[in-house]
Amino acid sequence: MKSVNTRLPVLLSGLVCALALSGCTATAKSADKQATNNKVEIDTNPYPSTYQPLESTPTLIKNVTLIDGVGNKIDNAMIYFAEGKIQAVGTSLDVPADAKVIDGEGKWVTPGIIDNHSHLGVYPSPSTRSHADGNEMTNPVTAEVWAEHSVWPQDPGFGRALAGGVTTLQILPGSANLFGGRSVVLKNVPNRTMQDMKFPDAPYGMKMACGENPKRVYGEKGGPMTNMGNVAGYRQAWSDAQDYMRKWERYEADFDAGKNPKVPKRDLQMETLAGVLSGDIRVHMHCYRADEMTIMMDVMKEFDYQIGTFHHAVEAYKIADKLAKNDVCSAMWADWWGFKMEAYDGIRENIPAVHAAGACAIVHSDSDLGIQRLNQEAAKAWSDGQRAGLDIPKEEAWVWLSANPAKSLGIFEQTGSLEQGKNADLVLWNGDPFSTYTKAEKVYIDGGLAYDLSAPETWPVSDFELGQVGEGDVK
Amino acid sequence: MKTLALLALSTLMSTTVLAQNIAITGGKVITMGENGTLHKATILIEDGTIQQVSGDDIEIPEGYQVIDASGKTVTPGLIGAFTSLGLVEVSSSAGVVDATVDPTPITKTGAALDVSYAVNPDSSLMGVTRIEGMTAAATGITYTDFLFSGQGAVISLSGDEPVLKSQAFVTVDVTGSGSEHTGGSRAALWVTIEQALAEADAVTTLPGPDTAWHGLNTPNDISALKKVLSGDLPLFMKADRASDIRQVIAFKERHSMINVVLIHAVEAWRVADALAEADIPVIIDPEYNLPGNFDQLGATLANAARLEQAGVSVAIGMDTHNIRLATQHAGNAVASGLSYDAGIASLTRTPAQILGMEDTLGQIGTGYRADVVIWSGDPLEVTEVAEQVIINGSLIDMESRQSRLRERYVGMDAASDTSASHYVRP
Structure with a gap:
């Protein structure tokens, strides 16, 4: 299931047969013959990225306080980027004479912010019923749906998030279902189509959900209506996926043995689940409570897959040691709490407490407003940690905003820190980004200037906003 | 703030201690009233009401609990x-x-x-x-x-x-x-x-x-x-x-x-x-x-x-x-x-x-209800906090259900050499 290339002749001949009904015997025979020559393989990338980076001008930013995203802070720093990549970071750099030079005195540079929990595009503004494309609430298991098929690229939220320094984001299906479907990772360069924004070669993720939401949605629609029903639902689905994988393994083995095996019927739901079990698709699981997360880590061992990240994880601080041991990240808010029972035990020190225990902590938004100031969310968590005796320097805290979400999404090789050779995804802040009063002044994605606070013509205006009240206004 | 911590301990679950006479000294006081913002000001609170706020060096009467707010910002609640x-x-x-x-x-x-x-x-x-x-x-x-x-x-x-x-x-x-x-x-x-x-x-x-x-x-x-x-x-x-x-x-x-x-x-x-x-x-x-x-x-x-x-x-x-x-x-x-x-x-x-x-x-001025907050710094900064809250002239026990959860869990690792285990009722 890992290689690409669908064998079109097989599929097409089958289709012709199904449509024509009569006179198919000969065609079917020849299709079978072809099958002996062509192993059926599934295209794992049928909606490929068509992302094109913005033009990248060789640029040197100097005299800044620089947080490199992997734990270091450099005063009076310089950063040079060209051809979309970070070329060098240091205090004294030799750069080509034609490089654009920006004096950033009093300003800060950080890696671009990566939000691994957004519903922009699938729950866009305006939030009309016609636009509610984030939750396929027709069955507790809808692993077959893909969020990228719901993304409305004209959501004005993308542009607002850009102004907040967000360079990459994961769009997830909602949390109504035990298995909500696949996520998509986007470059936050607003464009005409989802494919134009799709992060090249980012692995897929799959959304799962614990607790109250699936129970509330399905409790009176055939279940699950309890937490034990939820867990039974996950286990049965994983078991079905194991069975599905065995079918394909048998097919491949038989094919390789020169037999003429029948091609297993494709099941899109099982395909995604099998992708998780084979390690190609990352699990992003909405889960609030410590006890539920711990049960899910046992389910994970039972079916031999890895939960990449618990999302919301309001009680992660209670089991930070277990999260560290199982290598599961927690994507959290700084201070949301109490809107439902499973969020009742939220505390302001959750993020620094998870970090201090050696587990992977991430600041996420799950909000079209919160995504615009994730730096402030990190600042709150950082200062609350300080007061609780968790002495985490700012330069280390920034891993919550860039490096850790990049790892969670499987794109840390490309982005998430200011290291030589990585994508030039970075933000020039007009002050310390741990302050309420600081704004993103320039946002670069792959070295291209995607947003400039001082140049209103760079402020994104989505099609939806064009010709409407407020077009092009300060946002 | 040590005296406050002791007070908090002695009262345990109660919200406030009894209203008392309090003098808050040395802080930057944003009065929101006719006095504007005063530096190194003194606020006198008696029986739940603000008696006086002054930017001058005023004498603190006998029997007032003095809270030193030097370097802090003080606002109305x-x-x-x-x-x-x-x-x-x-x-x-x-x-x-x-x-x-x-x-x-x-x-x-x-x-x-x-x-x-x-x-x-x-x-x-x-x-x-x-x-x-x-x-x-x-x-x-x-x-x-x-x-x-x-x-x-x-x-x-x-x-x-x-x-x-x-x-x-x-x-x-x-x-x-x-x-x-x-x-x-x-x-x-x-x-x-x-x-x-x-x-x-x-x-x-x-x-x-x-x-x-x-x-x-x-x-x-x-x-x-x-x-x-x-x-x-x-x-x-x-x-x-x-x-x-x-x-x-x-x-x-x-x-x-x-x-x-x-x-x-x-x-x-x-x-x-x-x-x-x-x-x-x-x-x-x-x-x-x-x-x-x-x-x-x-x-x-x-x-x-x-x-x-x-x-x-x-x-x-x-x-x-x-x-x-x-x-x-x-x-x-x-x-x-x-x-x-x-x-x-x-x-x-x-x-x-x-x-x-x-x-x-809504103001710190004579005759106003003594709802006053002493902040670690600028209240509008996300990294600053209320360090002491006074409501109706009483020092609030600076605890909540959330701070209790924090105390129970954060640092649980540090408290023992092994990994965190079950918690114990205090």
């Missing part, structure tokens, strides 16, 4: 401008939600509903909110099936009898979604509002059990609406679209006695001059900058700043569980052009004025 504090514990699927009301025979237009009966001072939200500097709040109903969302109250966030003012305001939603219960159209909504008020105005003797009555309102609704008509009970009108706000202004012109307050007000900046002219204050969340619906196409972070420039009074703070984040909201409004003074006023003096409490709340 913050006032939640529009919340449901005390009416809701956990909003979704968990009960204790007095902030929503289903149809019930006592009311037909919703004006009769009165939250002052429903406020629970033991709600965990009280502690969570007050230790972050909020000392009072307007609390009201968030949703009903009626035209009006009932009468809200002003509450203190400390004490067993939290209601400072019952029947403090009545709310009506005139946005697109507000017309859901009037046929789904503003064309019916405004006619209904006018009819309900005209009826209340026309009734001179309330209908009793022996009177045939076919009005839009019940007798209880009429009693409440009469106070709205006389201006005693402010009418909070929720609107976002500029044209709806123009209707609110026109409404105020038709009913000059009614004390109109505009809430939510996403496009208010577009009508700012007219709002100032009509002397209508606003309560907003200044962070709304997205067109959440077709009423909000003009949403911008500059809303608060543009309203201030036109001379409109701006209060900031619309939330319940996280109304404590109003400081961050105001800070972001300041980052987008609101003056710093208006930013602090939006959390203190302005909501007090809107709620008709301007003589007792």
Whole structure:
């Protein structure tokens, strides 16, 4: 299931047969013959990225306080980027004479912010019923749906998030279902189509959900209506996926043995689940409570897959040691709490407490407003940690905003820190980004200037906003 | 702060220690009153009331507990401008939600509903909110099936009898979604509002059990609406679209006695001059900058700043569980052009004025209720916190259910050499 290339002749001949009904015997025979020559393989990338980076001008930013995203802070720093990549970071750099030079005195540079929990595009503004494309609430298991098929690229939220320094984001299906479907990772360069924004070669993720939401949605629609029903639902689905994988393994083995095996019927739901079990698709699981997360880590061992990240994880601080041991990240808010029972035990020190225990902590938004100031969310968590005796320097805290979400999404090789050779995804802040009063002044994605606070013509205006009240206004 | 910690320990679960005489010295005091901002000021508090605030070196009388606030910022206690504090514990699927009301025979237009009966001072939200500097709040109903969302109250966030003012305001939603219960159209909504008020105005003797009555309102609704008509009970009108706000202004012109307050007000900046002219204050969340619906196409972070420039009074703070984040909201409004003074006023003096409490709340001045907060620094900075909160002259125990959870779990690892194990009751 890992290689690409669908064998079109097989599929097409089958289709012709199904449509024509009569006179198919000969065609079917020849299709079978072809099958002996062509192993059926599934295209794992049928909606490929068509992302094109913005033009990248060789640029040197100097005299800044620089947080490199992997734990270091450099005063009076310089950063040079060209051809979309970070070329060098240091205090004294030799750069080509034609490089654009920006004096950033009093300003800060950080890696671009990566939000691994957004519903922009699938729950866009305006939030009309016609636009509610984030939750396929027709069955507790809808692993077959893909969020990228719901993304409305004209959501004005993308542009607002850009102004907040967000360079990459994961769009997830909602949390109504035990298995909500696949996520998509986007470059936050607003464009005409989802494919134009799709992060090249980012692995897929799959959304799962614990607790109250699936129970509330399905409790009176055939279940699950309890937490034990939820867990039974996950286990049965994983078991079905194991069975599905065995079918394909048998097919491949038989094919390789020169037999003429029948091609297993494709099941899109099982395909995604099998992708998780084979390690190609990352699990992003909405889960609030410590006890539920711990049960899910046992389910994970039972079916031999890895939960990449618990999302919301309001009680992660209670089991930070277990999260560290199982290598599961927690994507959290700084201070949301109490809107439902499973969020009742939220505390302001959750993020620094998870970090201090050696587990992977991430600041996420799950909000079209919160995504615009994730730096402030990190600042709150950082200062609350300080007061609780968790002495985490700012330069280390920034891993919550860039490096850790990049790892969670499987794109840390490309982005998430200011290291030589990585994508030039970075933000020039007009002050310390741990302050309420600081704004993103320039946002670069792959070295291209995607947003400039001082140049209103760079402020994104989505099609939806064009010709409407407020077009092009300060946002 | 060591003495405070000891006090906190000795009182354990109680919210406050007894009111005492307190002197707060050395701090930068943002009075929000005629004294402006004083540096190295002294505040004297006696029996729950502010006696004196002075920038001069004044003598501290015998028997005052002295709190050294050198290097700190001191403000009036913050006032939640529009919340449901005390009416809701956990909003979704968990009960204790007095902030929503289903149809019930006592009311037909919703004006009769009165939250002052429903406020629970033991709600965990009280502690969570007050230790972050909020000392009072307007609390009201968030949703009903009626035209009006009932009468809200002003509450203190400390004490067993939290209601400072019952029947403090009545709310009506005139946005697109507000017309859901009037046929789904503003064309019916405004006619209904006018009819309900005209009826209340026309009734001179309330209908009793022996009177045939076919009005839009019940007798209880009429009693409440009469106070709205006389201006005693402010009418909070929720609107976002500029044209709806123009209707609110026109409404105020038709009913000059009614004390109109505009809430939510996403496009208010577009009508700012007219709002100032009509002397209508606003309560907003200044962070709304997205067109959440077709009423909000003009949403911008500059809303608060543009309203201030036109001379409109701006209060900031619309939330319940996280109304404590109003400081961050105001800070972001300041980052987008609101003056710093208006930013602090939006959390203190302005909501007090809107709620008709301007003589007792929202300022540090002689005769004001002693609701005072000592901050680690600038209250609008996300990295600064309330270090000591004083409500009605009493030092608040700076604990909440959340701080107790933190104490139980954070550092549990550090406390033992092995990994965290089961916890033990204290």
